[in-house]
Structure formats: structure tokens, C-alpha cells
Amino acid sequence: MAHSIGMTGMDPQTSAALTEALLQATRQLGGAWRVVDDQDADFVFVDMDSMYGPMSWIRLHANGKRVIGVTSASRSQTDFHLAKPFDGESVAALLQSIAQVPAATPAAASQPAAPAEPPPTATATPAPTPSDLTPEETVSVPDEEQAPASVEAIAAPSPPPTPEPQRDPVFVDWMVPGALSGRVRYRRGKGPALLIDADARQYHGPAALKPLADSISGTVQRHDFLMVPATDWPAEAKAAGEPQPLARLQWYAGLVAGHGILLAGYDPQAKYRLTKWPQTEREFPKHFRIATVMMKGQATLAEIAEGSGVGIEEVTDFVNANLATGYAEAWREPEPSPEPQKPGGLFGRLRGR
Structure with missing residues (x-):
């Protein structure tokens, strides 16, 4: 019977790389694994280095799923471990090593059982025992209703900021x-x-x-x-x-992504500037005026709109397009340079004469 595998809690770049590696691995293993949605999978890859990974792991673990932590760290608190960087060969070796592990049962959601140990390999490691956990890895497995609150136990000594909801890729x-x-x-x-x-x-x-x-x-x-x-x-x-x-x-994908709203992670009240002159398109004649204003120096979206005579939504889309390609950046006030220390001691006084 084929096992099923899924993935969640990772950015598009990691997801794309893992998808390619899984396609190679499943071909190599001759249909022993099926790639499905994470809700239906027996085993789920989670990027533990991403901001969403730990929360995804808590949710899946509480639901009795077997989790494969994808991380650059030497070990992971998940059931299994895939080290970064990975490729089709390392993914195939990992899947071979855990193929004999039975899938989790629904009852495990209410009473998670200790994960079975896979055969020892260089790429598959069982979750560490409680005595082997580092302080930041110690986390209690909550009920489903309490899962969001328990994310505070992941980091020490202070809890991480609450992440933004994970959005669908565009x-x-x-x-x-x-x-x-x-x-x-x-x-x-x-x-x-x-x-x-x-x-x-x-x-x-x-x-x-x-x-x-x-x-x-x-x-x-x-x-x-x-x-x-x-x-x-x-x-x-x-x-x-x-x-x-x-x-x-x-x-162009950046231009149409926001529909007049800045891309996620950027402050609409911040100042923006062009780092170099972009290639303007004839289909958008107003962009030349926007670029001219932005090349003069950093400015807010409202200031760019006023200086160019172009509506703020079109200005925002133009900024998004150039943020996506690296031609624009958010500007930050430089920190003041520290005052030079006055020379002290005998030699300092002599140099000051």
C-alpha cells in the first residue's frame, strides 16, 4: 500500500524546491509514495525554519500527524528530519527509511503516541526524548482548541511576535x-x-x-x-x-498583485525610492512621471502621487512592481553616528596640545 506525503508551513521557493525533489524521489521509488494535500497525508513536510513552521507543527502534531521537519539545524523536534540543502536523492533516502512506519491513527489526535523510531540513517532522525530537548525545543502538545496559545512555548527566553496569517501564493x-x-x-x-x-x-x-x-x-x-x-x-x-x-x-506580476495596496510586509506610511531607473512600458505612460519623482529622492506614497500628478493607487502599484524586481526599496532614516570619544590620559592630553 502506498504511503501519502504532503507539505505545509513553507514559502513558495522552498515549496517549489521540495516539490521537484519529491517528483524525483517518487519516480525513483516506483509509486511507493503519493503526493497529496497535507490534510490527507500520512506524513507531512514542514519548514521549521520559516515563521509559520512551528505553528504548523503544533497543529499537525496535535492532530496525530507524523511530521518531517525540513531545517538547516542539525536536528529537529519533529518525528523525522530532512536536512537543508536537500535534493531528490536525499528525499528518496528519507522516504525509504520511514516507509515501514505505520501512518498515525485518528485516535492519536487526542492522545499522541511516542513516534516509532525509524532505521538509523544519515537523513532520518527520531524526535529527541524530553531529556534530550534544548529549552527552545521543549513544548507541550495542546488540545486543538488551545493550539494557538501554546506557540509561546516554542521560543525562549521571550516569545516571538505574532506572525501574520499565511497567505496563498500569487x-x-x-x-x-x-x-x-x-x-x-x-x-x-x-x-x-x-x-x-x-x-x-x-x-x-x-x-x-x-x-x-x-x-x-x-x-x-x-x-x-x-x-x-x-x-x-x-x-x-x-x-x-x-x-x-x-x-x-x-x-508586471508585481504591478497587478496589490490592486492599489502595498505588498505584504511594507508600510504604507514609509518613504520609498528607486535605486536605479526602471524600464518603463509604453502601455503605462504615467509611469515615467512617477519614476522621475522617485529618482529625486525618498518620498511617501502621498508625496509621490502629489509630485507626479498620478493617483495614489497607480503610484502604489508602480512601487509594488519595482519592489518585486529590486528597483525600489523602503527608505529608513540613518542612525546618527556616535560622537568620537575625547582622548584621555597623558598621551591624549599631549596629542591635544
Whole structure:
């Protein structure tokens, strides 16, 4: 009987890398594993280095799931451990080592049992015993109703700030270097097809950007990008359009991601500036005026809108596009330099004469 595997609590880049590694591993293991949603999986990968990982682990552990901690640390408090960096070979070795471990039963949600020890390998480690736990790893397994409160027990000596709710990935998240690999096809609804060569950082698609707005809006998952066989790529890429830099598509994805609201993690009251002149598009003639104001120095969104004569929502979208490509940045007031210490002692007094 095939085991099932899922993943949660990780950023798009880690999710994409793990998805590729799992595809290689499951092919190598000949169908012994199925990749499913984390709610239906026997074993679940969780990125313990991410801000959402510990909370995901608590929830899954309280529900009786077997958790595989993905981390750069030498060990993890999860049932099993996948060390970073990983690849298809290391994931396959790990899955082989835990294949004989029975899946958790629903009863485990109310009374979690001690995890069975897998055969000793270099990549699979059982969860440490309570006496072996470090202070920051000591955490009580709560009931489902109390799970959010127990996250305070993860960190010591002071609890971490409450993280923002995890959002669904959008198209611009997948345009970050490393989020995708290989040659893939993206198409949604009746929109034009995009042929993306992630390794070469190029794409084939229509010359205009605005026709892509609907197809790249909303939640976008890894499975929306389909691998294109090497034999099919030349013909499909030629039919899709001339090759263009993927940074252009990344810029446009950032432009339409916020709908007049700054991307998550950025302060709407902060000041922003361009670090270099961006490539402006003819489809957006007002962007030249916005860029001109931003190149003069740091300014708030309201100040940029006033100086350029462009509405603040369009200014915000332009800032988002350039934050996504690294052409813009949030500006912070530099800290004052410390005053030089006055020379003391005999030699100091002599130098001061």
C-alpha cells in the first residue's frame, strides 16, 4: 500500500524546491509514495525554519500527524528530519527509511503516541526524548482548541511576535529566482499561454503585458506550472512569442498583485525610492512621471502621487512592481553616528596640545 506525503508551513521557493525533489524521489521509488494535500497525508513536510513552521507543527502534531521537519539545524523536534540543502536523492533516502512506519491513527489526535523510531540513517532522525530537548525545543502538545496559545512555548527566553496569517501564493511569488526550475507552461482560462524557461530567466508570450492581467491574478499554485517536454519546447515557445526577460514578467506580476495596496510586509506610511531607473512600458505612460519623482529622492506614497500628478493607487502599484524586481526599496532614516570619544590620559592630553 502506498504511503501519502504532503507539505505545509513553507514559502513558495522552498515549496517549489521540495516539490521537484519529491517528483524525483517518487519516480525513483516506483509509486511507493503519493503526493497529496497535507490534510490527507500520512506524513507531512514542514519548514521549521520559516515563521509559520512551528505553528504548523503544533497543529499537525496535535492532530496525530507524523511530521518531517525540513531545517538547516542539525536536528529537529519533529518525528523525522530532512536536512537543508536537500535534493531528490536525499528525499528518496528519507522516504525509504520511514516507509515501514505505520501512518498515525485518528485516535492519536487526542492522545499522541511516542513516534516509532525509524532505521538509523544519515537523513532520518527520531524526535529527541524530553531529556534530550534544548529549552527552545521543549513544548507541550495542546488540545486543538488551545493550539494557538501554546506557540509561546516554542521560543525562549521571550516569545516571538505574532506572525501574520499565511497567505496563498500569487503569480509574483513564483517569479522570484529559484522559485521555479526548468521549462514550464502557464495558462489559465482563455488567456494567452506563457512558456517560461526559469533557468534561463526568459519567457515566451505576447509582446503586450495588459492582456495577461486576468490570467496572472489571484492565487497561483505550483501545479499551475506544467513541465514541457524538451521535444515539445521549440515549437511551443515559437508559437507563444519571441523570448523576453523574465524580469519584465516579474515586474508586471508585481504591478497587478496589490490592486492599489502595498505588498505584504511594507508600510504604507514609509518613504520609498528607486535605486536605479526602471524600464518603463509604453502601455503605462504615467509611469515615467512617477519614476522621475522617485529618482529625486525618498518620498511617501502621498508625496509621490502629489509630485507626479498620478493617483495614489497607480503610484502604489508602480512601487509594488519595482519592489518585486529590486528597483525600489523602503527608505529608513540613518542612525546618527556616535560622537568620537575625547582622548584621555597623558598621551591624549599631549596629542591635544
